[in-house]
Amino acid sequence: MSAVIPGTSLALHPERFPDPADDLPRDQDPGRAILAGGCFWCTEAVFLQLDGVNSVISGYAGGDAEHANYEAVCTGRTGHAEAIEIRYDPAVIRYGELLKLFFAVAHDPTQKDRQGNDRGPQYRSAIFYQSEPERQAAAAYIHQLNQAGAFIAPIVTTLEPLDMFYPAEDYHQDFARRHPTQPYITHVAHPKVEKLRTAFPDTLKTPEAD
Template identity: 60%
Template sequence: MTRSCDIPGLQVPKSRFPDPQQDLPASEGEQRAVLGGGCFWCVEAVFLAMDGVTSVVSGYAGGSAETASYEDVCSGQTGHAEVVEVRYQPDRVSFGSLLKVFFSVAHDPTQLNRQGNDRGTQYRSVIFYENEEQKRVARAYIRQLGEAGVYADPIVTTLEPLEAFYPAEEYHQNFAARNPQQPYVRAVAAPKVDKLREGFPERLKTESSSNNTSIPGDHA
């Protein structure tokens, strides 16, 4: 079965993506964003490459602890979505900047309950907000992208309150970097990271700040 990681990323030019008109303040201390955009291996790879991001964990959100396992979530019956927990330094990268990359590089937000050939609510485009401020900024940016006509089709990203985040099994973590020669990683995760590199070079980690984590790309 073809997975979402087998589907090429979007080709919408960076110039069509506006900066968010609303954003969270650059407060001190680590913050987090929980985002779902299909296969978490590919979304994880994109955010791991961003400067100001201190960690990315693949996991599940939207359902109960009892069914927060890959086998259960893949059934599409648990309410969970495959997500990534992005921890970041807001004085180096803002919540709005993360959203811009989420919508322009990490996935296709116009696909309802699917990414590519992966179908089911577990692959939905979703932002799990921790507070009303995150919800406000995310809602405003979705509206802004719609008014700008960035996509030909409507954005279907849902905004859902974050009740709990459940880390996925260990073998899912940092999957793309640990498996750069896997066909699906080379087909989609690597091109998405390359798209980030080409479109947002100012957002990339420096070699010294990457903690020697190998992020897949065409050079892999």
């Protein structure tokens, strides 16, 4: 089974994305992950679908508080990346599972300082780690993906120590759900969510009964 990742020429082969061999130890898992993979509207939309994920907040990481606003970050000169803060239950979904879906579905980790037509360091692929075990788990999984031949191009995802995460403006939060017909959402975010549902259905939240 394969499908084209929206906005790229890469094919998604779920079998090329193994479960992480080295995950974050449960007793060192804070239940919080900060990931950057292009426009946060799209990554937020993907991770909100996952069972065990309690909340996803769009925001900025990698820069200072003074310039942690959309207008400044869009210049590409503040050091920030558009990122999401994922709060999750490690008893339901592991840190490594989040990484697996981050690489397999949420974005293209072979594009440096861009995602599709979104260009600039604010759209870089990055994992902002909060501890050394977290950094080691992320580095180990990137190595595992390279060994598995998950992508035809090198993974350029950076591992950056988390200083602070700054929530984005209110109008960015839960954007895809609130604006389902917005062109960017229909052409970029929705196909990624559908890819998740098709390729990894066992990861999804159970629909709530009426």
